[in-house]
Each structure stands twice: as C-alpha cells, then as structure tokens.
Amino acid sequence: MVSGPGEQLERELAVLLRRSRAISRETARSVHPDLEAEAYSLLVRLDDTGDARPSDLATFFGIGKPTLSRQVQMLERLGLVERTADPSDGRAVRLALSATGRDRVHAARQARRERLRDRLRDWSQEDIAQLAGLVGRLNASL
Numbered sequence: 001m002v003s004g005p006g007e008q009l010e011r012e013l014a015v016l017l018r019r020s021r022a023i024s025r026e027t028a029r030s031v032h033p034d035l036e037a038e039a040y041s042l043l044v045r046l047d048d049t050g051d052a053r054p055s056d057l058a059t060f061f062g063i064g065k066p067t068l069s070r071q072v073q074m075l076e077r078l079g080l081v082e083r084t085a086d087p088s089d090g091r092a093v094r095l096a097l098s099a100t101g102r103d104r105v106h107a108a109r110q111a112r113r114e115r116l117r118d119r120l121r122d123w124s125q126e127d128i129a130q131l132a133g134l135v136g137r138l139n140a141s142l
Contacts, residue, residue, distance in 0.1 A: 023112070027108050027111075030104075031101075031104045032078050032080065035074075036071070036074070038071060043075065044105065046097050051084070052095055054069070054072060054093065080100060080105075081101055
C-alpha cells in the first residue's frame with residue numbers, strides 16, 4: 001500500500017512519541033524510583049523557569065488543577081519541590097525545585113542529553129540543527 005507524506009509523518013510521530021514516553025519513564029525513575037513520567041516534565045519546567053504558580057503550570061501543560069495538585073503533592077512528598085508564598089499575591093504560592101530536586105533533575109537531564117548525543121553521533125551538526133528547527137516549528141503549530 002502506497003502512503004503519502006501525511007501518513008508517513010503520522011506513523012513516524014507515533015513511533016517517536018511511544019519511544020519518548022519510554023525514555024521519559026526511564027529518566028523519571030533515575031530522579032526517583034517512585035516518580036511518574038508526567039511529574040518529571042513538571043520538574044523540567046520548574047528547572048527551566050526557576051519557579052512558577054501552579055495555575056501557570058496547569059495552563060502550560062494543558063492539564064486540570066486537580067491533576068496538577070496530585071502531581072505536586074507527590075513531588076513535595078519526594079522532597080523534589082518546595083512551596084513558597086508568592087510575593088506579589090499573598091494568597092498564591094509559587095513552586096520551585098528543592099536543592100535535591102535541582103541536583104537530581106540536572107543529573108537526569110545531562111544523562112539524557114548524553115544518550116541523545118550518542119545516538120546521533122553519525123548525524124551532521126547541520127542535520128541536527130535542521131531537525132531541531134523543524135520540531136520547534138511543529139511544536140509551535142500544535
């Protein structure tokens with residue numbers, strides 16, 4: 001059966017997403033054995049932003065507040081995230097990585113980058129840059 005570029009893209013994205021979920025589960029377990037892959041993405045976002053309001057995280061990930069709350073409670077219980085009062089709004093809180101969380105996330109992200117670099121060692125820098133640009137464009141469209 002002959003398929004067009006749309007079908008080929010759909011198939012390749014499905015494989016990529018399945019593999020990405022498996023890698024995310026593995027990376028999350030390297031941070032803490034009880035950590036869920038979805039909660040690991042919250043840690044990465046906090047690492048990138050420094051801190052955030054829970055509502056901003058829920059909006060960014062497109063998840064409901066109850067789901068976010070459950071994940072944050074788990075992250076706090078594991079000692080990876082801390083709550084602080086929001087200086088601009090006394091009723092609100094901000095979330096940030098704890099020192100332990102920061103150390104573990106940095107180690108996991110570094111190991112993940114090294115695995116990716118190893119898997120793409122035969123790729124040219126131009127190919128890697130082009131792929132990064134195209135994936136960025138795809139993410140912006142989604």
